[in-house]
Amino acid sequence: MTEICGWFGATGNRDESARRTWLGAPPGQSIPAQQAFGAGFGWQVSSGVGAHHAHVDSDGGLCIVGRAFWRGELLEAGSLPALRVALASDFRAVLGMLRGHFLLLAHEVRADRLLLATDRMGVYPLAFADRGGALVFASDARHVASNPLVSAGVSSQGIFNYLYAHMVPSPGTIFNGVDKLLPAQYLLREGGRTERDFYWRMPYEDGRDWALKPASDELKAVLAGAVRRAAGDAQPGCFLSGGTDSSTVSGVFSRQANAPVDTYSIGFDVEGFDEMEYARLAVRHFGCRPHEYYVTPADVVTAVPRVAAAYDEPFGNASAVPTLFCSQMAAADGKTVLLAGDGGDELFGGNARYAKQKVFEIYQRLPAGLRSGLLEPLVLGSGATSIGPLRKLRSYVEQARIPLPDRLESYNFLERGDLASMFEPDFLGRIEASEPAMIAREVYARAPQDQPVNCMMHLDLKQTLADNDLRKVTRMCALAGVEVRYPLLDDEVVEFSARVPIDWKVRGTQLRWFFKEALKDFLPHDIITKSKHGFGLPFGAWMRSDDKLKQLAYDSLITFRKRRVLQTAYVDALLESHRTDHANYYGVMIWVLMMLEQWLQVNEPGLN
Incomplete structure (x- = not known):
């Protein structure tokens, strides 16, 4: 690095x-x-x-x-x-x-x-x-x-x-x-x-009168140039998860290379988490040379302290672990550069929340007097809405009445809980609980406010990419001794995406409509039509079945309780909830706390 x-x-x-x-x-x-x-x-x-x-x-x-x-x-x-x-x-x-x-x-x-x-x-x-x-x-x-x-x-x-x-x-x-x-x-x-x-701001437009064929041809040309610049004089390998972005990068580079491209894929022997079949589909389609590795619970136990110590700040994205093993596989193969597919969702409208929030925005467009004077008292104030199909209407109004971007955090652990019963009083007295929301609002407000989809993507470019995914991939590649480059974040790709009509990014509830339509004769059909899947780690499920991983998590949380950030009762309740049928859901917060404690043990014995 x-x-x-x-x-x-x-x-x-x-x-x-x-x-x-x-x-x-x-x-x-x-x-x-x-x-x-x-x-x-x-x-x-x-x-x-x-x-x-x-x-x-x-x-x-x-x-x-x-x-x-x-x-x-x-x-x-x-x-x-x-x-x-x-x-x-x-x-x-x-x-x-x-x-x-x-x-x-x-x-x-x-x-x-x-x-x-x-x-x-x-x-x-x-x-x-x-x-x-x-x-x-x-x-x-x-x-x-x-x-x-x-x-x-x-x-x-x-x-x-x-x-x-x-x-x-x-x-x-x-x-x-x-x-x-x-x-x-x-x-x-x-x-x-x-x-x-x-010194630069995302130049969003709401492009009009676009024709599909010339726009598709331009996208393909822009992608080809971006991959060519990213590869440079190196002979890089490619991350390949089997998703739209990594398949696109691998495919474009395969068309440019004079030899089969080396691709690196990670799998999990857990139902609902493994996408190796899609990676293999892309490999066959583009004639790549595949390299695969299946991560195990033992790998996670070994990796957690290394991953936590590699970051300059605590980092709670569990997919850092498979990213590390993928990078290590490439490094062992002699690769010094990897091409990653990060960025496509945030540029072309691929995150599920973009379609979901469009549905909620219908409510926001109703007259304010109608919402606050009639609908909300009627729906939220009636006990009848707690039963039957009216329950969904109540849930819809409860979420829809929250303006963007705050609504994006409706399922956040800290938003859904009572902070006073989660955190120690002394700790809570030292912080401003609204700061994360204020940071998000500032970024969201820098995009045109009449374009909610672009506003959400603008927020994601900063929080999902710069603050999260790019940190994740860059640090893990560095830990493995590999340089990573991001063709889909090439400036020409970014500027082109800003000109794409909004309803071509999310058409109705169809995510990435234009991108997929433009590449439907390039990417395998099953990859184009597959539902979005993250590069997730089945930590919650593995923690229930693997004793060493469970011990690592429990030991970390027991130590963290002594730091007097969270109340002991909350930590205990979190661990107890993980033993229910929602292991993966509660496993997320357990992972976040475990990685925090692991980072603090290396970097800071106490809190100011």
Whole structure:
């Protein structure tokens, strides 16, 4: 993995040797690539196994981590001087023209200015803190927190946000006073002042008068270019789950390659979780060379501590485990680059909630007076609606009356429960329970408000992708020693998706209508028509049947109870509920708590 870290600005009388020691020891890194020091600044880019590209100009004033494109060319060391001159002239315009997935640092000594920026999709994260007039930054939030100028502990608010979202949504982090850049944001530090803003915004349109055939041809051409750019000069393998996105990436690359493409697939010997048959269908259809592995409960027991420790913040997405084993399989096969299919659902309308929420939005379009003055008193105030078919009407109104995006969290564990009976009073008094919802509302509101489907996808681009899935895949690939690239998040694909008519994304209740219609002569029919299936882990079921996995979970939760975050009675009730017929449902929260405790054991013995 490649990490960039450093500080800029006044540092007071703090010991410079301590800062240099901090700079030279990023968590999990051992191979320093380049360093730069000066009056009031110091930074380093370091690389370990599975490193992404990093280019630094000759005097250390400009660094690009990742794969950035400028003026149609892949940025390399030789083109950095021209980019540096352009950034000094008009950095906002230049950032708007940069393509690809990258992290950028530009330092101008004469102007006493530092510019940091992450790519449009947030593939490359950056954490930072402002302390004592100095800006401290790093790819790894733990590294910022450990800086002698920062010395930040774990925050109660970060713990709550994690339990709510199963990851810590940006712009916050798990550490007090440490933040993250959002996708497509820059941070400018100049003259002791800090400016943070977006250099690009998703250009949503509600395209009209589109014709299916030319639009389909354009999509295929855009996908082909994206896969070609992602593959570059490498000979990558492909993640292949058997879903629409991974099958598309594998198929397009297969058509471009001169030899069978290596695909890597994970299975589970549990009914309802295994999609290997669809992966095999794609393999046969495109003539790929398949590599398969079936994850077992013993694998999970072994992987949990490694997975938890790999992340700079607690991370509760259980599919990180199969992602790790898939990546390890590719690494053992000699692959250094993998192509992943993440992003298609969030760009072209593939998540089930988009169709479901369209049904609820019908209610929101009724006159407010009719809703609050007649329907809600009639339906919600009558005991008759608690029996028979009227129960569904009551449930519909109860959900529909909640505006988006809050309605998306109707099934959230923390929304469905009573916080006062879940959390310890002292802990609850230290947090703002509405913060996760406020973060989501801000992102949702940045898309056109007359386009709820686009608003939901815009929210998912940030929370489901940048905060969750991209963190998951990138970190697990790095842990296995493999670089991952995301063709469906190529800028041309993203911009094309923004122009697709809304009713072509979700037509009625048909998800990804246009994407599937355009590729129906390319993808296998059964993959086009299959119901959506996640890359899930059958943890809840396995925890009931495997003693070692159950012991790991129980031991983690028993230890976590001592941290006085959740009330003991709630943790006990959660474990008891898991023994019922809803093992997979309650298993989700048990996994989230287990991974939190595993992370805390490595990173923070107590809470602030």
